[in-house]
Amino acid sequence: MSKTQVVVTGGSGFIAIHIILQLLQQGYAVKTTVRNLKKTELVKRMLKNGGWDDFTDLSFAVADLTTDAHWDEVMTGATYAIHPASPTPTLNFKNEAEMINPAINGVLRVLKAASAAHLKRVVLTSAYGAIFAGHRDQTTPFTEEDWSDLSVKGIHPYQKSKTLSERAAWDFIDNDNSGLELATVNPVAVMGPVLADDYSHSNIQIQEMLTGKTKVLAPVDSGYVDVRDVASLHLLAMTSPKAAGQRFLATTGETYSMKDVADILRDNFPQFAKNIPSKVVPTAIIKAAAVANPMLRMVASVAGTYAETSNAKATKLLGWQPRSAKTAILATAQSMIDLKIV
Template identity: 45%
Template sequence: MANTEEKLVLVTGGSGFLGAHCILQCLDAGYRVRTTVRSTKSEDNVRKMLKAGGATKLHLLTFTIADLLNDEGWREAAEGCTYVLHVASPYPAITPKHENELIIPARDGTLRVLRAARDAGVKRVVLTSSVAAIVYGIPLQKTPYTEELWTNVDSPDVPSYPKSKTIAERAAWDFIEKEGGSMELSVVNPAGIFGPVLGPDFATSVILVQRLLNGDVPGCPQLQFGVVDVRDVADLHCRAMTNPKAKGERFVAVSPPCMTIQQVSMVLRDRMGNAAKRSPTCVIPNFLTRLVALFDPEVANVISELGKPKDMSNEKAKNLLGWQPRTGADALVATAESLIEFGLVKAA
């Protein structure tokens, strides 16, 4: 890209799985990048992750301290930036006791970033939302889910994470409409993010592959979900950041079709050989999963989704932005290979 070094991109949450890959692609394109971390202690770890990912332009990267939970640091973080990729958002492996522990940081943190970006004269913000803001609490679709749909947060069976992503994204669109001035917004809604990890800090979705490889899962619950490679999600963020057609648009980031946990396990066994010998192939009956849910709150969170197809369309991103993602199978294999490379699974 021409003159990219004249443009500064703020990537929030640079220590995260997707945030690090967004930094990698921005640096590779020649942009100067500033990233937020919650502590200076994270800087060395981020640099190690980026080096593991093949970064060659680390001289273009700087760090700043900011936390989604308070105002301090966000004005300085956004100052001088042309674009903002707001990737940071809470996604714990264990659901908190109260949904507001997720909702408040997601919503208020997003608004803090948007206000700082607007005040700094940022041209466009790309917000990382989720397909969780699209597919929950609404009637099952006969056709693939698209960007036109929204999760119904008033539905009683919607877990706290989809609520937090939906409320945060709604708040972002409302802000742009009422207070955003000339600043533009684009939103990326990824499905389950897999792909190459850059170290021991990775997305919660990757834990599924780790547990399958370790044999920690006795069988395969009847759950279906969309899969996408983290490198392709980062690529879509970069396309949404600069393409005029992305202004005011949402983009589902997924590589159809959706997959069951059994299909994920079979891909690992077929492609990874002996390294995936512990991955289960048997399907757990729904009644047994519901029984386990009586004692395990994490399982209880997904009970409403048992057996529900979650096919999603990526046609909008492909047609408007020319996005071409890897296959879901390739994303899963890249996940497994990197987990093995970093010694994050049991030895075969």
């Protein structure tokens, strides 16, 4: 009997590689896309670092989210697709369209091809950025019912790209007649074990704290979640009948400040204590500095904002049980130490 095939986009990505690992462990056949075949060795190396070295049920396809080419062939024969691939935030961009348009067009390419190939369901990796932005007076934890309000001034284009690309996905499904289902997973800051020196932008803050590159801390609160739990939530969202047409906020429900994160690292990795900053810069100073420094604008846009979240929907509807935020943060640091990234 042939195995159920799942397409995973952008196989070398931090979230994608953990999804692929769990799919292979659970007996699925995986076809993953890469922008060029040079990435295949990186994907295999990361899977080996994650404890998996049987590639019988893993195949690769070259496909790029910026072009229509190859997507129809990619989806042929698959039952499900999981779409974590997305343009990485370019902090120094010329205009918003550079971030927003590729995100929207990439999502639509995946959905059109999935619809044409009559897949059962696509799980889109959206983001907390599609939920929280623009809510200046929020006093209750954010849930899946919330959408970022893009009419508010000062929202970073990365959050806009996540919001508009997820909106585009739901609009597509509303008008699609193939029977294709959609679920989205909206993670807060994703931590957990990195499997190579190719990792996500949320993990960079841990590396920069441990190596002393971060000199002061921004007044930013955030939820944190382990990448292994983000991956498991994608699999639940892929297979559960209850997940069709639903959004799921991937969060532990805990909120940490950057200072909390620094304190956790200092307490648990004393050999790096001298590198880890403790001084917090006031919000007003970060916002003023960001006017002249585009690299600070994403941090400035969330400095001093409310960041409480709820995972009640994922835990109650799908039985999802995430590790603690502290466990996720420590796993990031330990994996970077083990791989000699720090």
